[in-house]
Amino acid sequence: MFAGSGQVASLSNGVKMPWLGLGVFRVADGPEVEQVVQWALDAGYRSVDTAAVYGNEAGLGRAIRTSDVPREEIFVTTKVWNTDQGYERTLRAFDSSLKHLGMDYLDLYLIHWPVKDTTRDTWRALEKLYRDGRVRAIGVSNFQAHHLRALMEDTEIVPMVNQVEFHPYLCQLSLREFCARHAIQVQAWGTLLQGKIFDVPEVIALAGKYGKTPAQVVLRWTLQHGVIAIAKSSHRDRIQANANIFDFVLARADMAQLDALNRDLRLGPDPDGFS
Numbered sequence: 001m002f003a004g005s006g007q008v009a010s011l012s013n014g015v016k017m018p019w020l021g022l023g024v025f026r027v028a029d030g031p032e033v034e035q036v037v038q039w040a041l042d043a044g045y046r047s048v049d050t051a052a053v054y055g056n057e058a059g060l061g062r063a064i065r066t067s068d069v070p071r072e073e074i075f076v077t078t079k080v081w082n083t084d085q086g087y088e089r090t091l092r093a094f095d096s097s098l099k100h101l102g103m104d105y106l107d108l109y110l111i112h113w114p115v116k117d118t119t120r121d122t123w124r125a126l127e128k129l130y131r132d133g134r135v136r137a138i139g140v141s142n143f144q145a146h147h148l149r150a151l152m153e154d155t156e157i158v159p160m161v162n163q164v165e166f167h168p169y170l171c172q173l174s175l176r177e178f179c180a181r182h183a184i185q186v187q188a189w190g191t192l193l194q195g196k197i198f199d200v201p202e203v204i205a206l207a208g209k210y211g212k213t214p215a216q217v218v219l220r221w222t223l224q225h226g227v228i229a230i231a232k233s234s235h236r237d238r239i240q241a242n243a244n245i246f247d248f249v250l251a252r253a254d255m256a257q258l259d260a261l262n263r264d265l266r267l268g269p270d271p272d273g274f275s
């Protein structure tokens, strides 16, 4: 169990966010998402990451409501989808997400992708939701440094989190440096290379060296970079194993070896060309 063992990051507003969460992208609403969330809570996870566009907020919310873990001990993130951006639409999208989740507040609300003409108005809606106390932290996802710079030019609150694709083939060094300068916590998605991390020889070798799995090695590498990790799995044994990353430390040379795999390779869309 890793819950309660102090494995939390502090966001710029002081809100605590677990260093590891369960992702539920491509997990079906209904029994499947309810089951994986329950397994994750049993394994000690206290953070879950969904999005309106994943279509599984209802099942995720039901799993949390019916679990033995109090709502306030679980960090719940969801995201406003591109077609819901804009001030009024975002406020409505937030209400709809909360209704699906069956919750009266959210821990983190993110703008899922930058959308050129609407993102500023979307951010103003997030600022209102934050000021009204309906969400404990607000942030963005898939924002490059130039998106953040533009957003911060004439808005009041600096995003607390930027959730981006991050793995040994896409280390995001300059974006991480930018975020560190502005106290924006980076959170990773796709860290397991959407399952292909098990094919990377250097990661397999390090897994052998540490007596860990390739997934555990790369999730540990993520944490040691000060980046919050999310791992998705629909299998109970993998959900449990992926959480077992707080009992070892990668040596500096091994961190550097993983960093050296960077080739700026994206699995997902390029944020500059996707809306």
Ligand SMILES: NC(=O)c1ccc[n+]([C@@H]2O[C@H](COP(=O)([O-])OP(=O)(O)OC[C@H]3O[C@@H](n4cnc5c(N)ncnc54)[C@H](OP(=O)(O)O)[C@@H]3O)[C@@H](O)[C@H]2O)c1
Binding pocket: 022, 023, 024, 025, 026, 049, 050, 112, 141, 142, 163, 164, 188, 189, 190, 191, 192, 193, 194, 195, 196, 198, 213, 215, 230, 231, 232, 233, 234, 235, 238, 239, 241, 242, 268
């Ligand atoms: N903000 C965004 O735009 C964005 C985009 C993508 C994802 N995300 C979030 O980030 C989360 C994680 O990213 P992701 O789902 O794209 O991919 P990921 O976590 O990198 O990889 C998930 C894949 O790895 C497999 N896997 C997980 N643990 C494993 C293990 N121990 N052994 C073998 N295979 C394992 C899973 O298979 P099984 O399920 O079969 O175990 C699944 O196919 C998502 O669920 C979502 O919450 C956000």
